[in-house]
Amino acid sequence: MSNTNVQVTNLALEKRKRVSYGMTLLIVGVLMYLFFGLNTQAGVQTTFGLNVAGTQAIVIPDLIVPAQTTIYLMVAIIVFAGAYQLARGVKSTGLLIGIIAFTFVTAFLTWAAQDKSFNLTGMLSSSLVRATPIALAALCGVISERAAVINIGVEGIMLMSAQIAVVTASITQNLYIGLIAAILVGGLVAAFHAFLVIRFKVDQVVSGVAINIIGAGLTSFLSAKYLQSDTLNNSGTFPIISIPILSEIPVLGPTLFANNIIVYLMLVLVVLMHITLFYTPWGLRTRAVGEHPKAADTLGVNVYLMRYVNVIIGGMIAGLGGAYFTIGSVGRFDELMTSGKGFIGLAATIFGKWTPIGAFASSLIFGFADSLQVKLQILRVPIPSEFLLMAPYIVTMIILTGVVGRAIPPAADGQPYEK
Amino acid sequence: MSEKASKEKKEQTEKQKEQSSLRQALLVPVLAVLSGLILGGVVMALSGSNPFQAYAALFAGSFGSPSVIIAGMQTYFATGDNNALVRSLYPFTESLVTATPYIFTGLAVAIGFRAGLFNIGAEGQVFIGALCSAFIGYSIKGLPMIIHLPLALLAGAAGGAFWGMIPGYLKARFGAHEVVNTIMMNWIAFRLSDWLLKGPMQASNFRPVTPNVQASAELPRFFEDPLRFNLGFFLALLFAYLVYWFLFKTTLGFEIRSVGANPDAAKYAGMSIVKNIVLVMSLAGALAGLGGGAQVLGVDHWVGQGFSSGYGFDAIAIALLGKSHPFGVVLAALLFGFLRSGATNMQSMAGIPVDIISIIQGLVIVFVAAPAIIRWLYRIKSIKVEETVLTRGWGK
Incomplete structure (x- = not known):
């Protein structure tokens, strides 16, 4: 019945x-x-x-x-x-x-x-470039949240990394040192977050918000105090590396195989994280810690260590994403230049169902919306540019409603683990 | 007789308990602020400035310099001319003016925390509220103040409530996390206000600002022109009391706190989670919108780009510091009002960017959220760690 x-x-x-x-x-x-x-x-x-x-x-x-x-x-x-x-x-x-x-x-x-004429290949290529920081933020979200730590402080981490990247690169005149500095700072800030939420069991969202506020405050403070002249804030950007033969393919070539190092690193990271998460013992342990930490602990997995390491790796990836904003695209730091990309990355994590490839695909959608908005301004479409700029945010909200397929987070996501 | 004595004794111990719990409640926030200020001073020192000089400039900028106030009093008593005295009070009243929107937005975040919701969208709600109040304020002409002013304030509250209701509904109906959605609503509000100020609401073709509001929609000021101290401050205090009364003295307030403390238990007790979430987010939006409205109608009289200098974001620190209690929020808002107001003076006198206040705020949030750090730093054994749930993972 x-x-x-x-x-x-x-x-x-x-x-x-x-x-x-x-x-x-x-x-x-x-x-x-x-x-x-x-x-x-x-x-x-x-x-x-x-x-x-x-x-x-x-x-x-x-x-x-x-x-x-x-x-x-x-x-x-x-x-x-x-x-x-x-x-x-x-x-x-x-x-x-x-x-x-x-x-x-x-x-x-x-x-x-x-x-008129509309360059489709140019549009696709700029979509991938604009998706890069979003995808890196999303990958940071994936790896942290698979180990059940929500890192909402990505925005702040990216701001600090962006600033340190341009400053070190300007001082040393070496972009690669800037890149390494950005990755290290990202890892360091993430370690602070992990320390707060694992050791002191601080509410994960609150700790993330504090990192965002400190990140925004500190970078603006240093920028107002030291970065107004060009000596510390003019690094140049990574050159575009065209891969021989492959970059000659029509449409695909200029889109995929003629980019700077950060875009390539992002693509490699997507594949690497997919393999690590789903085909290695390390990945299995990470997912176990995120789904059922008690069971993982019983089987001898060090829950705290797994969480620390994953959050720190996530922070380093976010740091790479931060480096994109300065030494990867414009070569200088401006206050609050990440403009919500970290949060959009978090939405991409959720939309991508906590998988690296899904997160990358959803980042591409955001990148597409972002570059479309720029192209449309050039085409003089009779829609106010402010409304076009709103598009990525509205898309994020629609995605979060779960209308487009419900997303289920790792079971222990956001909860502290008590032995 | 003995019964009476024991009763008295009981009352006394209860009083003692209350006092010690008040001390407990104040200890962590006070030490958190202190630690934040010390670490902020370390940052200043590292960047090559003298922190003592800086904090002195901050103090003078927020309270006014004592010698000037005394001189003003002397001239007032000697000649009856209150001009100098009023001017010497400028920094102090300006701090109260700065604290006003903080009280509103702090309440907006605090009421969310009470229901287990993290409202980061106060900033956008302030913008929308300010725009709505300004619109009613300048577009309607010829109304008496007794109708026009409440109407303009109400418009601000309604606009903010709408802006808060959307993420509230999305959370209640679809489980979409309010943290991300309120942030998205902030960005949408910024873009929308950019467009409104450049288009439909622009006063003239030169600057992206709205026209000035009518005199009948302005919140009355208490002093002559340089002093902007107005009725808004007392309105904020009134709303702090109303929120206190609502949360702790009404059935609906009890429901909201129950939903925040334990949603499952609240559900089994027959309370509607969906209704309460939408209600709380709307109320939070209304409070933040009122904050924006009070700022426009009492202080600026028009809205321009970058109208809010982070009232909604500072509110997070204020609500945490005030332990999500309306009276705590008022105290924390006053503190940040004085800090922010004094920081401008510090920037011009000691050359330290105002962004230092954001750094201090972030640190204060960390310390308040992790009392264990305070306990460890100051070697205090007896701090009771309160287990308040502020947020829950994604979409639950």
Whole structure:
């Protein structure tokens, strides 16, 4: 009896979910038609550039599409998908979200760049670059929280690392020493956080907030006092390293294989952390400490040591992310220059379901939103730039609602361990 | 007879207990502030400044210089001219003016802590509240003050409440963590105010500021012009009392504290977690919004970019320092009001950037959150460690 009841409610839930997803697709389709389709003149073309100016040996032709037809095609696809979802239902919600994202972004870009040229490859390449600090912050979140320590102080760590990187690099005239200094400072601050939350059992979020406040205060203080002249605050930036042959591939080459060292390190770290977390004894112990510390302790795993080491490694990764802001991109430090990227990285951790690859993929979405906003300002889209700047924050909030698949944190996340 | 004596004795021991617990409650915050100031002094010394000189400048900037005040009094008694006396009181009243938004935002964070919620969004709520108050303040003309002023304040509270309600609802309905969401709401509020100040709410084409509010919407000031001390300060004290009354003397306040102390128990007792979370975040937003409104209507009279200089972030330290108790918050807010207000003088006199106050604040948070460090530093054995749950991991 009760069993059938459960089944009935499950069926009702399924149906409601099916209908709501279907309706969402239809509504988005209609909105796309109203905003983009009707605001595009017939016969106008949109050019998507696929080459980066003059660096490639192989030049492929640009993608030129008729604007209105493309938008109507996208509307047709999403409306068809919505109707199919309403009638039959699709198992994979990921597919539906993919359809929404793809058709919407394509229609939006076609509309925004109508009668103009929009460099798609340049956009993808800048997405990866802008995703780099977010991904590094997210990786810091993944490795700390897998060991059940929430590190909300990433923002403060990145600020301090960014500053120390540019200062040491300016003094020594060596960018690599700056990079190492940033990583060390990141590890040091994270060690302080770990010490507070493990040894003194300070509330993890409170300790993280304190680190953010101290980080913002200390860097602003030092910046106002010492960094106003260029002598300490002018380091130059890492050169772009083009990997031979690979960087010649159209579209992929300039995006993936012509970057600076921090971007490459980030890509390597994603793979490395994935392997370490899921295919080594160390990773198994880390996850055990995060899910059920008592059981891990019983089996002889040193819970405290695992937590210390993971949080410190996380801090070093965040330090690398901090170095990106100064010696990786602009070569100077400005007050509060991280502008919330650390927190966006935390959202990427959650959206990526606490896996390195997931965190990297979600960082790419944020990076894409970030670089889109810049490109749209250049295209003079009739939307105030302030609203475009809000986009990453709104995306973060939508993601956190768990509408896009519920995320389950490590079971012991955020709790102190008492022997 | 003996019964009476024993009763008296009982009362006496209870009084003693109360006193010792008050001492206990004050000991950690006081030592935390002291340690923060000492470490701040170390930072100053390391950066090549004289910390004693700096703190002297800070003191003069926040309380006023005693000799000037005495001189002002002498002229007042000798000639009846109160001009010099009023001017000598400027630093002191300015500190109270600075403390006013801190009281509001401190209460906004504290009420969240009481329900187990960490409201980092007070900063954004202050912005939205200020913009709403300013809008009502300048756009409606010809109303009498008795209607216009409360209306403008109410608009600020409503705007802040809306801004706080969104993360509250997302937390209650979807379990989305309020820490990240309130921070996101802050950034959205900053961008929104940038746009409003450059567009719909801009006074003229030159500067991104709103028009001045009507005189009928201004909070009345007590002295002549350089002194900006106004009714807002007493309004803040009134709200501190109201929050105290609400939290500790009403059923709803009890529910909120129960949800904060033990959500599972509260749930089994039939209290609605969802309702209470949304309610608390809205109230917190309303308080922060009122803070923004009081600042606009009482002090600035217009809103510009970078209007709030971190009232919402300082509030975190204030709420922690005040142990999330409304009266504690008032004391902590006064302390930070004096520190912030004096820091400006310190910057110009001793050349120390005002950001030193943020460093001190962060350190104070660390010390308050980890009483064990204080106990270890000062070799105190008897500090009772209070187990208050402030936040819980992600999405629970």
